[in-house]
Amino acid sequence: MKKRVITAWGAAIVIFLVLMIVTPTIPQSQAYHDFADQRSFFGIPNALNVVSNFPFLIIGLVGLVLCYYPDDYFRLSLRGEKLGWTCFFVGVAAVAFGSSYYHLHPDDARLVWDRLPMTIAFTSIMAIFVIERIDEHKGTYSIVPLLLAGLVSILYWRFFDDLRPYALVQFVPCIVIPLMAILLPPMYTHSTYWLWAAGFYLLAKVEEAADKPIYSWTHHILSGHSLKHLCAAMVPVFLTLMLAKRTVQTERISLYKTWKISWKGSEEESLECTYSNVAVEETR
Template identity: 50%
Template sequence: MAWMVNKQVPIGKWKRFHLWLGALLCWLCFMIVTPKITLSHKPHQFADMRNFLGVPNTLNVITNFPFLLVGVVGFVLSLQGCFFNISLKGEVWGWALFYGGIVGLAFGSAHYHLKPDDSRVMWDTLPMMIAYSSLFSSFMAERVGQRAGLSCLFGLLLIVLLSTAYARTFNDLRLCMMFQLIPCIAIPAMTFLYPPKYTHSRYWLWAAGVCLLAKFEDALDKKIYNANRYLISGHSLEHLCSAAIPVLFAIMLIHRTIRFQRLGDLKERP
């Protein structure tokens, strides 16, 4: 293994201020130009609502099982510390919380699809947002540094709570939906801006592509269901496709090796 120090200049306070200001302005523009997305009964009407063996919306429920399987395995391996190649404690927290969010998504999504309605939809959305937050913070820890990753993790988790409260209080899902799309856009963009600390960084791009494919399948729920002669709906395929994302990251964590150590991370290590 080659050890070297990355001499990349850290982001200064003034530059960070401009980044946060730019993000705030983008958020304000988004909230101004987009219409309010309210909770309604229409989004709960999925194409495949068949009932097998007394389980409502059977396929939409059981296709959450892969989330549980890969989430539990990933959570245990993240904390174990010897199977996944994770070099810093900050990364351990990010990846463990990511896979923990995947486990929560398995239960929350299954609970929601048993009886889809407004009162249950947040059980489906909240674990997903926690997983996205943890994933993006892990990416920041890898590309920028451990301190940036941890700051991003706590900041995004706070935004998750605020977005959820906003959705429930003002009956507006725009913040939650925007939050889910940010990693799909930000991760590919930052991939070309910051050098990877580890090998196998292409898995980040593959995961972003799979995420976009899953969103595409969900948007074409009924059309996909009709096209395959009512075998499986686009929404169920979205579950299976999304479950491949933590699998890709598990493969990445197993096989990757350190390309270089950042100076800031070396100072923070015990």
């Protein structure tokens, strides 16, 4: 098992190095800091972009409390599961502070503290998924390396002004987790909550890209970036609901197979015909 884990990590490192060689550098654009909504309220600069981070603190603290009290409310039984979810909720709660600090005066130096807690959340959720869907031992051993990979991606961007490693850390989970949620059989029920979380994160990225158009469409009431914070906060909300509702799956069937069975069932029902007896009047 150790040889396979080392081989997997070795292959990942080789692929990463090849990508770094064949792709151009991605510097941080300074236009990124030019947000649509720069209004101040009650002496708070960029107020709505700052205040809209508050939900991250609430859901992060709620998740942390329920991980340990009362007597592990989420019933986390797999090895490394509690550590993984603890790292995730710590990262979520820290987003409230890091993102608020950045939006008070947006620049590259402060952007580090915005991205670092998000990276903790991204990498820990990848480890959690490996624990649940592939192997709890491999997933547990991957928590620290994944967290370190996220930290290195932030440092690499800051010192070399190259976003490629950070882009991998952020977007690989966005692709891999929904695919794994659909194709790999879950250990727990309520697996569709992963897809709801992924959907809200995708919506958040769209709102982030459309920051200024949304600000114009809403007649300068809300910007896309403020809405992005609120939608992104729905990701840990859905995952927390999933943890609270789920139970151990009695029969492990992937969502793909479940959907396939339901589709076949609906097709068979549509082909069923019922016949009624019709009285025929004889002609003389």
